[in-house]
Amino acid sequence: MIFSEQAYERQIKSLHKQYSQQGLQECKDLESLSRQVFTCQEDAQKALDKFEKSLKMSYLAQKELLPMAEYSKAGRPAKGQAPQVLGYQIKACLASKLDAYEKLRERQGKFILASHQSQELYTDGQLLMAYKNQSKVEKGFRFLKDKQFMASTLFVKKPQRLEAILMIMSLCLLVYAALEKELRQELQQKNETVPNQLKKQIQNPTMRWIFALLAGIHCLYVHDQMIILNLNDTQRKIIKLLGNTSKKYYQLE
Numbered sequence: 001m002i003f004s005e006q007a008y009e010r011q012i013k014s015l016h017k018q019y020s021q022q023g024l025q026e027c028k029d030l031e032s033l034s035r036q037v038f039t040c041q042e043d044a045q046k047a048l049d050k051f052e053k054s055l056k057m058s059y060l061a062q063k064e065l066l067p068m069a070e071y072s073k074a075g076r077p078a079k080g081q082a083p084q085v086l087g088y089q090i091k092a093c094l095a096s097k098l099d100a101y102e103k104l105r106e107r108q109g110k111f112i113l114a115s116h117q118s119q120e121l122y123t124d125g126q127l128l129m130a131y132k133n134q135s136k137v138e139k140g141f142r143f144l145k146d147k148q149f150m151a152s153t154l155f156v157k158k159p160q161r162l163e164a165i166l167m168i169m170s171l172c173l174l175v176y177a178a179l180e181k182e183l184r185q186e187l188q189q190k191n192e193t194v195p196n197q198l199k200k201q202i203q204n205p206t207m208r209w210i211f212a213l214l215a216g217i218h219c220l221y222v223h224d225q226m227i228i229l230n231l232n233d234t235q236r237k238i239i240k241l242l243g244n245t246s247k248k249y250y251q252l253e
Contacts, residue, residue, distance in 0.1 A: 001110060001111075001112055001113075002110065002111055002112070002113050002124075002128060003109055003110050004109050004110075004111075005109065007108075007109045007111075008108050008109025008110075009109075011108040011109055012105060012108050012109075015101075015104055015105065015108060019057055019101055019104075022056055022057045023057045023058055023094075023096060026055055026056070026057060026058045026094060027058075027094055029051065029054075030051070030092060030094055033047065033048075033051055033090055034089060034090050034091060034092070035089075036089070036090070037068060037086070037087040037088070037089055038087055038088045038089070038090075039087055039088075040087075040088065041065055041067075041088050043088075044065045044088040044089070044090055045065065047090065048063060048065070048090050048092070055094075056097075056100075057096065057097055057100070057101070058094040058095060058096055058097060059094070059095055059097055060092050060093070060094065060095075061092075061093045061094065061095040062091075062092060062093040063090070063091070063092040063093075064090075064091050064092070065088050065089070065090060065091075066088065066089050066090075066091050067087075067088055068086045068087045068088065068089055069086065113127060113128065113131055115127055176207050177207075179207050179210075179242070180205075180206065180207040180210075182242070182243070183205070183207070183210065183238070183241055183242060184203065184204055184205070186241040186242075187203040187204075187205075187241065188203050190241070192237065192241065194210070194213065194234060194237065194238065195213075195234065196209065197209065210238060213234060213235065213238060214235055214238065214239075216230050217229070217230055217231060217235065217250075218230055226251075227251075228250050228251050231250070236252060239252055240252060
């Protein structure tokens with residue numbers, strides 16, 4: 001069982017907001033129900049029971065059915081004349097379910113982290129860090145399964161070939177992550193930036209966006225000599241930040 005202080009603060013605000021909104025809605029529903037006039041006491045009781053079952057954040061502290069009666073003629077009624085009952089209305093008061101709120105509050109910020117690894121090999125803190133870091137790996141594999149990468153179009157039957165494809169995809173992901181990390185470090189160390197999709201200068205671009213920025217570069221071969229065309233200033237900056245091998249390949253040395 002893991003308890004996260006940050007998750008607790010975030011979830012408790014959401015719970016309080018949800019509890020308040022639901023309680024306010026139940027008050028409005030009761031107010032609307034109290035304005036209705038029922039033809040008989042049985043109908044009023046059924047409506048009250050149905051409303052009471054629908055309550056989630058509140059309960060009925062007081063409830064009663066009031067008959068609506070009036071005399072058939074205007075003026076002072078005669079002695080012994082009984083008023084005529086026209087219908088019944090519901091009168092009730094709501095109170096918050098504090099015990100239900102406390103139970104929900106105690107559950108916030110907690111989650112179960114299960115693993116087949118032995119506790120002797122990894123501490124609780126190490127398992128938690130590994131759990132948080134796996135989202136980075138999943139994010140990378142999501143990129144590999146993108147239609148533009150076309151890896152999802154491959155189909156193989158043999159398990160050996162499936163393992164080979166998985167190894168190649170993992171190697172691609174490793175190169176992708178290494179390039180992204182290296183470029184971000186160079187941008188921070190040299191205080192450089194590149195534009196993002198909104199033309200805002202940033203220091204933490206994804207490698208996928210960098211690939212998009214490098215699109216449009218062409219190689220022209222003239223008598224076995226390669227000439228790089230269409231290099232702009234942003235592309236030159238990126239290539240230089242990626243190191244000497246990249247600069248040599250794009251003829252920027």
